[in-house]
Amino acid sequence: MLEPVDFGAAAGAPSAVMRRWQGNGIYFGGDYNPEQWPEETWSEDVELMRRAGVNLVSVGIFSWALLEPAPGRFEFGWLDRVLDLLHDGGIQVDLATATASPPPWLARAHPEMLPRRADGAILWPGGRQAYCPSSPVFRERSLELVRAVAGRYAEHPAVVMWHVSNELGCHNAHCYCDVSAEAFRGWLRERYGDLDRLNDAWGTAFWSQHYGDWAEINPPRTVTAFANPTQQLDFLRFSSDELRAQLRAEREVLKTLVRQPITTNFMIGMGVKHMDYQSWADDVDLVSNDHYLTAADPQAHLGLSFAADHTRGVAGGDPWLLMEHSTSAVQWQPRNVAKLPGQLRRNSLAHVARGADGVLFFQWRASRAGAEKFHSALVPHAGPDTKVFREVCQLGADLKALAEIRGSRVDADVAILFDWEAWWAVELDSHPSVDITYADRVNALYGALWRAGVTADIVHPSADLSGYRLVLAPTLFLVRDADADALRRFVEAGGTAAVTYFSGIVDPDDHIRLGGYPGAFRDLLGVRTEEFFPLREGERVRLDDGSTADVWTEWLHADDAEVLASYTDGPLPGVPALTRRPVGAGAAWYVGTRLDEPATDRLVARLLDEAGVRPAAPAPTGVEVVRRRDGERSWLFAINHTDAEVRLPAHGDELLTGARCAGELTLPAGEVAVVREDRT
Ligand code: GAL
Secondary structure (H helix, E strand, O other), X not given: OOOOOOOOOOXXXXXXXXXXXXXXXXXXXXXXXXXXXXXXXXXXXXXXXXXXXXXXEEEOOOOHHHHOOEOOEOOOHHHHHHHHHHHHOOOEEEEEOOOOOOOHHHHHHOHHHOOEOOOOOEOOOOOOOOOOOOOHHHHHHHHHHHHHHHHXXXXXXXXXXXXXXXXXXXXXXXXXXXXXXXXXXXXXXHHHOOHHHHHHHHOOOHHHOOOOOHHHOOOOOOOOOOOOHHHHHHHHHHHHHHHHHHHHHHHHHHHHHOOOOEEOEEOOOOOOOOOOHHHHHHHOOOOEEEOOOOOOOOOHHHHHHHHHHHHHHHOOOOOEEEEEOOOOOOOOOOOOOOOOOOHHHHHHHHHHHOOEEEEEEOOOEOOOOOOOOOOOOOEOOOOOOOHHHHHHHHHHHHHHHOHHHOOOEEOOOXXXXXXHHXXXXXXXXXXOOOOOOHHHHHHHHHHHHHHOOOOEEEEOOOOOXXXXXXXXXXXXXXXXXXXXXXXXXXXXXXXXXXXXXXXXXXXXXXXXXXXXXXXXXXXXXXXXXXXXXXXXXXXXXXXXXXXXXXXXXXXXXXXXXXEEEEEOOOOOOOOEEEEEEEEOOEEEEEEOXXXXXXXXXXXXXXXXXXXXXXXXXXXXXXXXXXXXEEOOEEEEEEEEOOOOOEEEEEEEEEOOOOOEEEEEEEEOOOOEEEEEEOOO
């Protein structure tokens, strides 16, 4: 059984919270929805949890309709019994505020709280999250529920953490109703103060859009032609802030009643675009994240690693919690591919390698009814005598063996800059090519680093860059002056930076930076582009270093930079495509086209070489290597995604098997090893 947790008088910074976790292991468990089952099942649940080594479950996430079956009438009896049972079994609880999905009676009494799409269509109850994030009714009723739940369970000995709502904005990130319109106007007044400033920022001299009264402004509802881009960008900012306001409001209430740390599950790394989680990170005591593999992607484990590295970046490098992933298939993709034997272990431990101090799943027991009945769980429909449950038990044992790594941090000499605002802005309409997406170059550079065995932190451009050797800025279309300046200072101080095309183009108002592209980075890179030459669909160009590229070329002058490669064909033969400029003690590279994968790998290899960055361990392609460190101590994670046994150099004790590595680690196909490295 785990020791009770004492989180002290107040939850503090994320690392402080994770470090105060006094249990004797890494968190392991998942969403537990006992309300879907008869009470007789509950004791078997606890018994199986103990057998698997589960030590933390999230309870009550979608329980509002059962906890408050009628306005103001609360029924806590069943939850009392569940929490007591879990506590008696030594299982700790991450208790939800239960506000994730409002009960049907609330929408019936207040239909004005239902969200509306841009075309005015109402999104009705019957799914989940059917509420407008700006609705005062929803806010008031949800906070009453938080007060009731927190008031009742603040001192319950099983509760070690609070779980605000669930995946805020997963289904209702943008609401265009009249209530939202009014809230949007309020947000704009705060941002701009007066209409002149708004008219200037939105460039309303264009197309007769000038506003003379705040009441004339609406969310970017369905329009005749292209909607004003800055209006769209501000609406995305506003919408993220409105959801964040719900998190903050619930947190404020919790803070007056409870002492345990507070989190909410983010959805970093699955293409979830609408919430600027970097700006939310200060509103949680520890960062937690949900991640699901994209079944259609044969390289889905790269997506997983990226999500984990990005979550760690949002957490400022501190340990974080994987709140949800799946033991096998999900039910919401077109073809829900099941995990092969061993994949669950590789997936879960890859998150741990990349900084997770806990791995939880959706969900404990597979539902027998409802939209998620074909979603995998820790206990499948077929029961515990299954591949999945056996692997769950194995994972429980693995995590126990890894207890000592808790609180350690991940080594990374490379940073990739990532900004939700740049993502929003670069994917607005009316741009030079629909083939430019934010994820494209981010993933391309990340993939090249992954294949090279090099761990990267995915961080906001305003992060402290001084600890890195190499910083990559893919498609940083929108950038603030201060952040562009920080990259310059990083290079001057000896760092290597690489910027890819369509970066530095606009300021935070989405106004072009004049004088030649890539505006904000022009001086640093020593290049000036006078015109873009996007390519036709499927068109490819060749470079004089043998590389091929597609999607994008530009008429670039390398006025103050060395030319490393130029086009040999396409619209711009002889024009530079890849440049490098020595700056202070470092160097700044520019990549003006969309290099194919081998060329991107070669480019990244050169950058790593110049920056003096080495992989965590020399490993064959397809073997993931990551190092966690705590002061003098370090652990090397090796995950073999290939079909062959591999060998890598390692000195120390392998924690999952107890074997000694005297110079070499032998890792069978599909296996994972964690070596506590000898101190040299
Ligand atoms: C998450 C959600 C869970 C469950 C899961 C299924 O988005 O938080 O409640 O729906 O997906 O994969």
